Amino acid sequence: xxxxxxxxxxxxxxxxxxxxxxxxxxxxxxxxxxxxxxxxxxxxxxxxxxxxxxxxxxxxxxxxxxxxxxxxxxxxxxxxxxxxxxxxxxxxxxxxxxxxxxxxxxxxxxxxxxxxxxxxxxxxxxxxxxxxxxxxxxxxxxxxxxxxxxxxxxxxxxxxxxxxxxxxxxxxxxxxxxxxxxxxxxxxxxxxxxxxxxxxxxxxxxxxxxxxxxxxxxxxxxxxxxxxxxxxxxxxxxxxxxxxxxxxxxxxxxxxxxxxxxxxxxxxxxxxxxxxxxxxxxxxxxxxxxxxxxxxxxxxxxxxxxxxxxxxxxxxxxxxxxxxxxxxxxxxxxxxxxxxxxxxxxxxxxxxxxxxxxxxxxxxxxxxxxxxxxxxxxx
Amino acid sequence: xxxxxxxxxxxxxxxxxxxxxxxxxxxxxxxxxxxxxxxxxxxxxxxxxxxxxxxxxxxxxxxxxxxxxxxxxxxxxxxxxxxxxxxxxxxxxxxxxxxxxxxxxxxxxxxxxxxxxxxxxxxxxxxxxxxxxxxxxxxxxxxxxxxxxxxxxxxxxxxxxxxxxxxxxxxxxxxxxxxxxxxxxxxxxxxxxxxxxxxxxxxxxxxxxxxxxxxxxxxxxxxxxxxxxxxxxxxxxxxxxxxxxxxxxxxxxxxxxxxxxxxxxxxxxxxxxxxxxxxxxxxxxxxxxxxxxxxxxxxxxxxxxxxxxxxxxxxxxxxxxxxxxxxxxxxxxxxxxxxxxxxxxxxxxxxxxxxxxxxxxxxxxxxxxxxxxxxxxxxxxxxxxxxxxxxxxxxxxxxxxxxxxxxxxxxxxxxxxxxxxxxxxxxxxxxxxxxxxxxxxxxxxxxxxxxxxxxxxxxxxxxxxxxxxxxxxxxxxxxxxxxxxxxxxxxxxxxxxxxxxxxxxxxxxxxxxxxxx
Numbered sequence: 001x002x003x004x005x006x007x008x009x010x011x012x013x014x015x016x017x018x019x020x021x022x023x024x025x026x027x028x029x030x031x032x033x034x035x036x037x038x039x040x041x042x043x044x045x046x047x048x049x050x051x052x053x054x055x056x057x058x059x060x061x062x063x064x065x066x067x068x069x070x071x072x073x074x075x076x077x078x079x080x081x082x083x084x085x086x087x088x089x090x091x092x093x094x095x096x097x098x099x100x101x102x103x104x105x106x107x108x109x110x111x112x113x114x115x116x117x118x119x120x121x122x123x124x125x126x127x128x129x130x131x132x133x134x135x136x137x138x139x140x141x142x143x144x145x146x147x148x149x150x151x152x153x154x155x156x157x158x159x160x161x162x163x164x165x166x167x168x169x170x171x172x173x174x175x176x177x178x179x180x181x182x183x184x185x186x187x188x189x190x191x192x193x194x195x196x197x198x199x200x201x202x203x204x205x206x207x208x209x210x211x212x213x214x215x216x217x218x219x220x221x222x223x224x225x226x227x228x229x230x231x232x233x234x235x236x237x238x239x240x241x242x243x244x245x246x247x248x249x250x251x252x253x254x255x256x257x258x259x260x261x262x263x264x265x266x267x268x269x270x271x272x273x274x275x276x277x278x279x280x281x282x283x284x285x286x287x288x289x290x291x292x293x294x295x296x297x298x299x300x301x302x303x304x305x306x307x308x309x310x311x312x313x314x315x316x317x318x319x320x321x322x323x324x325x326x327x328x329x330x331x332x333x334x335x336x337x338x339x340x341x342x343x344x345x346x347x348x349x350x351x352x353x354x355x356x357x358x359x360x361x362x363x364x365x366x367x368x369x370x371x372x373x374x375x376x377x378x379x
Numbered sequence: 380x381x382x383x384x385x386x387x388x389x390x391x392x393x394x395x396x397x398x399x400x401x402x403x404x405x406x407x408x409x410x411x412x413x414x415x416x417x418x419x420x421x422x423x424x425x426x427x428x429x430x431x432x433x434x435x436x437x438x439x440x441x442x443x444x445x446x447x448x449x450x451x452x453x454x455x456x457x458x459x460x461x462x463x464x465x466x467x468x469x470x471x472x473x474x475x476x477x478x479x480x481x482x483x484x485x486x487x488x489x490x491x492x493x494x495x496x497x498x499x500x501x502x503x504x505x506x507x508x509x510x511x512x513x514x515x516x517x518x519x520x521x522x523x524x525x526x527x528x529x530x531x532x533x534x535x536x537x538x539x540x541x542x543x544x545x546x547x548x549x550x551x552x553x554x555x556x557x558x559x560x561x562x563x564x565x566x567x568x569x570x571x572x573x574x575x576x577x578x579x580x581x582x583x584x585x586x587x588x589x590x591x592x593x594x595x596x597x598x599x600x601x602x603x604x605x606x607x608x609x610x611x612x613x614x615x616x617x618x619x620x621x622x623x624x625x626x627x628x629x630x631x632x633x634x635x636x637x638x639x640x641x642x643x644x645x646x647x648x649x650x651x652x653x654x655x656x657x658x659x660x661x662x663x664x665x666x667x668x669x670x671x672x673x674x675x676x677x678x679x680x681x682x683x684x685x686x687x688x689x690x691x692x693x694x695x696x697x698x699x700x701x702x703x704x705x706x707x708x709x710x711x712x713x714x715x716x717x718x719x720x721x722x723x724x725x726x727x728x729x730x731x732x733x734x735x736x737x738x739x740x741x742x743x744x745x746x747x748x749x750x751x752x753x754x755x756x757x758x759x760x761x762x763x764x765x766x767x768x769x770x771x772x773x774x775x776x777x778x779x780x781x782x783x784x785x786x787x788x789x790x791x792x793x794x795x796x797x798x799x800x801x802x803x804x805x806x807x808x809x810x811x812x813x814x815x816x817x818x819x820x821x822x823x824x825x826x827x828x829x830x831x832x833x834x835x836x837x838x839x840x841x842x843x844x845x846x847x848x849x850x851x852x853x854x855x856x857x858x859x860x861x862x863x864x865x866x867x868x869x870x871x872x873x874x875x876x877x878x879x880x881x882x883x884x885x886x887x888x889x890x891x892x893x894x895x896x
Contacts, residue, residue, distance in 0.1 A: 232756045233748045236740070243733055249692055250722070250730040251744045252713030 028303050028310070030356050031349035032317065039342040043334065053332035057339070060327025061320035067327075069205040072215055073281065075319025077102075077290075079218045080273035081297030082315050083225050084135075084266045086306035088153075090229055091262035092242030097142055097157025098270040099294025100164035101135040103287075105271020107168055108134025109278050110180055110285045113194030123197040124213075128275045135271015136264040138164060143263025147256030153263070161294070169287035180285070190286040200280035212280035219312070221269065226308040228265075238262045270294065299347045318343070387414040389451070390578050391436070391467070391547050396445035398431055405431040406442070407602040413547065418569055418579045420593035422586075424622055424819035425790050428602040429582050433549050436580075437469045438462040449547075465547075468540025472552040474532050478525035483507055485524055486539045510541050515571050529677075530561035537568065541577075548572065549580045554588055558677050559847060559880035566592045584622075584820070586615040587848070598622055623820050633831045636855040639668035642808050642839035643689070648698035650684040658684040660863035661698065664841075666808070671830065671840040673854025673871070677883050678845045681863035683725060686812045686843055690722045691715045692730075703807050716745055718808075721801035725812035725843070727790075731797045734786035738778060741785050742767035742800055774799035775825065791822035798826050802833060809833055812843045827853060847879060861885050 019026075040050040061071050081098045088095035109131035116123060142156040171180045172191050180191040202212035229235035241248040241258040248255050278285050300318050304310030325339040349356050391413040398406040406428045413419050423429045434440045436447065438456040446453055449465045456462050459469075476485050487503045494502075504520040511518050516534045524532060533553060540548055550569075554562040569579055569592055583589060589596055590610045598606040598621040606621045620626050643666040650659035658681040666672045676682055687693035689700055691712035699708045707715050716722075724730035732741050743752045743763050751762040767781045776795045778788055785793055794814070801809070811830060815823040830853060834840050844850050850857055851871065858868040859882040867874075867882050878888055 231758055233753045233758060234756055236747055236758065240733055240736075240744075243735055244729075246730045247733045247744065249712060250690075250724060251747070252711065252716050254711070 024305055024307065024310075027353045027356055028305065028314070028350060030360055031303070031353065032346055034349045034356060034359065035342055035345035038345050039338065042341060043332065043338060046334070046338075048332045048334050050332075053328050053334055053338070056328040056331030057321070057324040059324070061324030063327075066206040066209065067323065069209045069211055071316065071320045071323040072211065073209055073319075074323050075315045076215050076218045076280075077273040077277055077293055078297060078300050078318045079311055079315030080221055080276070081270050081294055082300035082304065082311040083221060083308060084269035084273070085297050085301035086304065086308060086311060087225055087229070087238075087269065088262060088266040089301060089306040090235075090242050091238040091258065091266075092245065093143075093146070093259065093262060093266075094154050095139065095142075095157055095263065095266050096154055096298065097139060097160050097267070097294070098297045099290060099292070100157065100161035101138050101267040101270035102274040102277075102290045102294050103164040103168045104138035104267070104274070105131035105135035106274030106278050106285050106289065107171060107180070108271065109198075109275035110191050110194060113198035113279060114180070114192045116198075117195060118197065120197040120199075120201075123195065124200060124279065127194070127198045127279055128217075128272055131271040131273075131275025131278075132268040133271065135274065136268040139267020139270070140260055140264040143260040146263075147259040165287060168285070172285065172287055182284070189288075190284045193283045194279060198279055199283060200276065202280065210280070212276070214276035214280040217272075217276065221272070222308045222312055225269070229308070234261070238265075270297075296343075299343065299350075303346065303350050387416055389413065390415050390449070391580075392448040393432070393436065394446045394448070396432065396435060396442045396447070398428075398435060398440060398442050404602050406435070408445070409599070409602070409604055410445075411597055411604065413578050413580060415578055416573045416576055417594040418573055418581055418592055420589040420596045421580055421582045421599065422584065422589055422596055422618060422622060423599035424584060424821075425817055427599040427622070429599055430551070431602075432599070433469070433551060433580070433582060436462065437467060437549060463543050463545065466545050467547045467549065468543060468545025469549040470533065470536040470540060470551065470553060472555060474536055476524045476532060476535060478523070480524060481520070482518055482522050482524060482527075482535050482538075483520040485535060486520075486542050490543060506542065507538060510538050514541065514568065514575065516568060528561075529556045529679075530558070530564065533557070533561075533565065534568070537572075546577050547580070548577060549582070551582045552584075553581070554583065554585060556678060556845075558884045559876065560884050562588065585848075586618050589618065590615065600624055619820055631827045631831055631852045633853075634835070636670040636834065638670040638855075639837060641665050642668050642703055643841060644699075644701040645689070646699045648685070648688060648700065649696040650681070650688040650693055651696055652681075652684050657696065658863050659688065659695075662860075662863075662865055664858065664865065666839040666841050668807070668839050669834055669837045670855045671834050671842055671853055673850035673857045674841070674843045674860050674865075675847055675850045675857055675879055675883055676843075676845070676860035680860050682812070682843045682845075682860055684863075685860070686722075686725070686810060689715075689810060689841075690720070713745075719804070719806050720808045720810065721804055721806050723794075723797055723801055723809070723811040723814045725816065727793055727797055732785045732793060734793075735784055737784055738771065738776070738781045738788075738796060739763050739767040741796060742770050742781075744800065746804070770796065770799035770803060773803075774829075789819075791818035794818050794826065795822055798829060802829055806833065806838045809838050809840045810843075811840065813845060814842070815844075815846070815849060847876060847883070851876065851879075859883055 043050040043053050060067055062068055081102065084098050084101065085095050109127045112130040113127045116126065138160060142153050142160055145151040145156050146153045173181060173188050175181060175188065181188060182190060182192040200212040200214055202210040204210055229239060237253045237258050240251060241253055241255045245255050277289065296318060300311060300314045303314035321339050321343060325336050328334060328339065329336050389412045394410050396406050396409045397404065409432055421429050431440065435442050436456065438458045438461055441457060447456060448454070454465065483500055483504045486507055491498055493499060507520045510516065516538055518531055518534050518538065524535065553565060557565060573579060581593060590613065593610055596608050596610065596613060596618065597604055598618065600622060643664065645662055645664040648659055648662045649657060652658035662685060674682055684693060688695040691710050691714065694709055699706060701707065702715065702718050702720060705718060707718065728734055743766060746752055747758070752759055764781060770776065771778060771781055774795050776792050776799060778792060785796065788796065814826055814830065830840060842850065842853055854871050856868060857871050857879065858865045859879060861883060862885065881888065
């Protein structure tokens with residue numbers, strides 16, 4: 001009897017060790033898998049062939065060099081904005097405002113990209129830095145309000161999203177006088193094109209895809225943010241303020257200052273993402289440019305459990321799902337919205353990871369292992 | 380006190396209880412018997428398995444092996460409901476009361492007396508009055524719990540158990556929050572209860588109380604029963620040795636203090652609490668280099684706010700604080716820390732540690748930004764690891780590695796890590812708030828000796844403790860805090876335990892008639 005109990009204990013401790021080591025990767029993978037399974041059922045219910053749909057999805061996203069290039073380009077803003085949300089998570093802040101910060105950064109980069117004239121070697125960095133500053137300033141407003149008055153960043157960033165979107169729309173559409181709008185564009189929906197010297201260089205793949213300089217830049221940013229968070233005193237201050245504000249105060253860290261700083265850093269990332277989309281992909285800005293990107297970034301960060309390196313993969317997954325959706329639609333004659341359902345299911349399974357743990361009989365979370373997300377509501 | 384407790388019927392028996400948690404055996408073949416009408420003290424350090432055993436008896440956990448008998452009947456307790464039905468009641472260390480409800484409402488909660496669809500408060504109140512008269516537990520059934528003193532709240536908890544017809548009571552660290560007088564009162568209540576046939580299991584780590592109130596004593600260590608004795612056969616020293624597994628010096632060895640220049644000077648300090656009420660109402664203090672000033676007082680008399688104001692964690696409303704001649708009124712925690720002030724916070728998991736961080740990060744929690752731990756903004760892991768390894772070694776922090784999260788350490792080892800961190804800085808003033816709360820005797824001994832050592836090196840020490848024994852054994856001078864004020868400051872030895880206890884309870888000593896506690 002005693003021996004049986006000991007063996008059970010040993011076996012469970014082996015599983016536990018394995019789990020402790022790999023749970024960070026297993027939960028998201030199982031969440032994606034579960035979402036695809038449920039998605040297959042939903043596709044089946046609509047009468048379509050789920051296998052054809054998923055093969056189409058895969059080939060459309062990763063099946064050819066062209067598809068892969070599309071996916072990578074599409075994923076780049078998700079990766080950078082995912083970092084933006086993750087950085088704020090680490091500082092205990094729930095930044096819903098990546099969307100607004102994207103627009104703020106994009107507008108700033110359009111201003112610099114259309115008005116200044118200088119050689120590309122200066123113009124490109126100036127445009128990207130303008131984007132970073134625009135996003136940082138926009139996010140810092142929410143950070144300042146939180147630090148000063150305790151106003152919750154969730155509410156403030158949502159409100160700032162609306163303001164940023166509407167202001168961008170007005171800046172572009174205003175005709176008397178023209179501000180960012182292009183008099184030569186009859187629809188009035190886009191800004192003037194930025195100068196050629198401000199456009200990111202890249203490699204042409206296929207007819208419409210350019211692997212631009214923003215892609216390696218996103219990868220560099222991943223490692224810069226990982227370094228900032230885990231190897232610098234600034235990152236230590238942010239993480240400490242995020243995980244235990246009381247201990248942070250005790251340690252002499254100024255929590256309000258850290259909140260503003262973390263929001264500004266996060267906003268700078270989203271702003272750079274906006275600038276890269278303007279300078280690397282479109283060459284101009286319109287108000288429907290990012291629709292929902294900043295919100296999807298929350299899912300990307302969540303799926304990677306705010307781990308910077310993990311965000312490369314979750315960002316690629318997100319970009320891949322969107323890129324592959326077109327071929328899936330053709331192959332299985334499905335509505336493109338199915339992909340939105342799969343994405344929503346992934347978020348659900350990740351957010352409610354207890355469900356995943358229950359389905360796959362995984363050990364429960366230990367205290368302190370909770371995703372940072374819930375911390376944001378503590379105020 | 381019954382000397383012939385052995386011959387009375389056994390009301391509760393545990394046989395060979397074993398409970399494993401991943402990585403630890405919390406209870407290892409534990410057996411005990413509780414006789415009718417006796418007080419059985421269960422003594423042990425934190426982590427010895429007392430709470431696990433009680434939670435098994437109360438039905439919150441289930442044992443892996445072993446049997447439980449209540450009044451001779453083998454039973455399987457699977458929930459507190461069942462244990463209540465069997466007559467087992469538990470008074471938790473942290474009261475389970477709803478502050479905005481009356482005493483009656485709290486007591487009947489979950490066990491409501493109804494009259495049709497309505498609560499029959501009157502009938503319930505009558506029963507509560509009857510119980511409180513029978514056992515001498517004076518309490519007003521219509522009072523709001525929020526308005527009651529801690530000692531009275533505890534009585535409500537006991538009545539709650541009796542109201543559910545419990546005749547086996549488990550009291551978990553019941554004196555931790557009481558003044559000495561309230562504790563005496565509790566002892567009297569326990570006597571009344573046992574005289575009327577109730578049986579009590581009394582969990583504690585305070586040796587003096589065990590000898591005073593218990594009929595029998597069972598000592599747990601490392602999940603095993605290591606000894607059974609009676610107060611007649613045991614002494615504090617023998618019990619401590621049994622708990623720890625080696626001889627323990629209970630008395631802190633120290634020379635008389637040689638106070639130097641004043642290091643901490645506080646004048647007319649006023650501080651508000653979280654509810655914006657004045658919690659510190661004009662405190663004057665002076666601590667000199669090389670002396671320990673102990674602040675005695677029941678928890679919640681403004682000590683927490685006082686410490687927070689001194690360390691820069693809470694703004695002060697009025698008054699001045701000077702440390703080493705520098706005015707630090709409303710300075711930031713970092714400015715104060717950089718003056719050579721170390722702070723052992725009262726709540727180590729809330730303030731003193733980031734429990735999800737490894738020991739390494741925690742070992743430089745305040746110094747992380749200074750060389751050699753950082754060059755510019757870049758952290759130097761090598762220097763941090765070396766520093767942490769040195770602290771762990773010198774202060775005997777028991778840990779498998781310096782890279783495990785602080786949450787994986789026992790309370791005593793967490794506290795030793797904090798003490799190590801704070802004591803290895805260059806110090807002028809040490810503010811130690813409840814430095815040994817909830818930790819084992821071995822660690823207490825170690826930390827006490829370290830505090831005295833710092834004093835002898837010329838550090839000014841402000842010791843805040845709710846344990847009067849700790850103040851009495853460490854402090855050179857004692858200030859008693861009551862309702863946000865220092866009501867007396869005396870040399871240690873000028874007043875007796877009892878007199879200090881009275882001051883802590885708000886009485887004054889300069890009356891000609893004896894004071895009613």
